[in-house]
Amino acid sequence: MKYHIIIFLLGITLFFGCEEDEHKPYGSDGIAPGPVTIDKVINTPGGAVIYFTAPTDNDVLYVKATFEDNLGNKREVKTSAVMDSLNIEGYGEMGEYPVSVYAVDRGENVSSAVNISISPLEPPVQLILPTIVGEVDYGGIKIHYENLLQAEVSLNLVAYDSIQDQMVYRESFFTSQPSGFYSFRGYKSEKTRFGVYVEDRWGNQSETVNFEVIPIPDEFLEKSLFSVFKISGDKSFNEYGFNTRQMWDGRWSDQWNCGHTNFEPLPHRLTIDLGTTAKLSRFKLYQRGGSELYKHGNPKRFKIYGTLDINELPPYDPANPNAGWTLLKECQSFKPSGLPIGQVNSEDIEFQNKGEDFEFDVENLVEVRYIRIENLETWGEQQVTVIGELSFWGEITSTQNN
Known part of the structure; x- marks a missing residue:
């Protein structure tokens, strides 16, 4: 009997003892620390x-x-x-x-x-604003800027809307580069008032700087008219289950949707009949995307040639494979992040998802129907060429029947 009484009293003591004990975070004394x-x-x-x-x-x-x-x-x-x-x-x-x-x-x-x-010093949005310079461009306006602090900002475009009789927001370009340029396009070749302001990731905005320009004609070339025009010295882009039509099917950013050559020594050449005669203003090359972005056979250094009448070319000469062609542009692909091969960041991905823009010399626009791409160096330093998508713009002079 005494044994049961002792156990009972011990249980009561433990119960009330637990009730009184406060649960505190491990290592905390429950007292506020001293000031900083x-x-x-x-x-x-x-x-x-x-x-x-x-x-x-x-x-x-x-x-x-x-x-x-x-x-x-x-x-x-x-x-x-x-x-x-x-x-x-x-x-x-x-x-x-x-x-x-x-x-x-x-x-x-x-x-x-x-x-x-x-007392914060002058913020990035205000520092960038006076460096912004605008100039007329193909289909719109090109903005140059300096961002020496490499702040994460957006350059935002507004344009005058005659229906609403006010400036209306159109699009944004995001950057953290120390300097650069960006083209806002898609506008008719008529006098247009544009405005640009800077915004940071906290919602701070600069004032708006305004420009008035007449965009240079910049019509989109219909891709359904494109076709390969195979001439001597060209490589097939139909290898490994891929085909040339995938380079102008309106899809990109997918590593399984591209044109793909065999593994053979560079340079690799491809001739395209645009099906349209035009004074080309620019083109976009979209890399093979997915895990292949900025590596493998994506073009890093290449040339673009053009001709109006392919029948006027001299006989093919392996020692001078581009004889008769007009060199339109020497191109160097750009990687915003500057990261090593095999590494990309969100800015690289966004840049290539929009397509890498290459402009032709506005003072020397050439009327062409045929384009010849000569790939000289790849991002992955491999002896193969892959192209995700190609798009062309210009002043269309006539559309031919293929």
């Missing part, structure tokens, strides 16, 4: 770097800064307590802004605030 010590503040374009010393509490986990940006958005930035600085960015205007800094422990206990002020 601010060592210095270095203002940066669109933000600031706050250097600090974290409190000595053993359970301090991270340091955070809370603030409201110039757009009125409440934001928070965190960093590990073992670090010595916080990077605040995303302000679109210069000025003086309050920031509160806290230490937080493993139990999410928060220290008292240390209130400071930061």
Whole structure:
């Protein structure tokens, strides 16, 4: 009987003892840490770097800064307590802004605030705006820009809409390159007012810079008229189950949809009858996509030739395979990321999904019907050529019957 009483009393003691014990995060003492010590503040374009010393509490986990940006958005930035600085960015205007800094422990206990002020320098959207230069282009306007801080921004195009009697947003170009250009196209050859403004990933926008141009004629050549015109020295692009029609079927970004040669020493040549006579303004070459982007047999360095009448070419001479052809352009493919072969990022993928644009000299436009592509070097340094898709634009002078 005594034994059962002892067990009963022991159980009651353990029960109430457990009730009184609070569950705390492992390593937390349940006490808010001491305040952060601010060592210095270095203002940066669109933000600031706050250097600090974290409190000595053993359970301090991270340091955070809370603030409201110039757009009125409440934001928070965190960093590990073992670090010595916080990077605040995303302000679109210069000025003086309050920031509160806290230490937080493993139990999410928060220290008292240390209130400071930061004064961001001129932000990227404002720095880029005055560098923007616009010039007339095929079917639209070409924008040149400088982005020395390599900020992630978009250049946004607006154009005048006569029906709405106002400027209307049309499209955006995203970049983090230190400098470059981009062509906004698809507009008629008539006087058009364009505007361009810069926007960052936090929604800050610059003012709009305006241009008025008459776009150069830039008609899309109908691909259903394209066909291969096989001449001596040309390679077959029908190998390994692929075929030439896949190079102008309106599909790309797919590694199984392309023209593909055999593995033979470069250069490789392909002749195309456009089925249309035109003063070509430009063309796009879309790489074989998927896992083959910027490698394998995708053209890296190549030439484009043209002729109006293929019957006027001299007899084929292996020592001078392009005799009689007019050299229209020497082309060098571009990789935005600059990453090594086999590595691509989202900017590379987006760039190739839009097609890589190659323009012909506006001062020396040549009327042609036949195009000859000569591939000299591939991205993968392989002796094979693959082409995902080809598109051509220009001033169409006549459409022929094949």
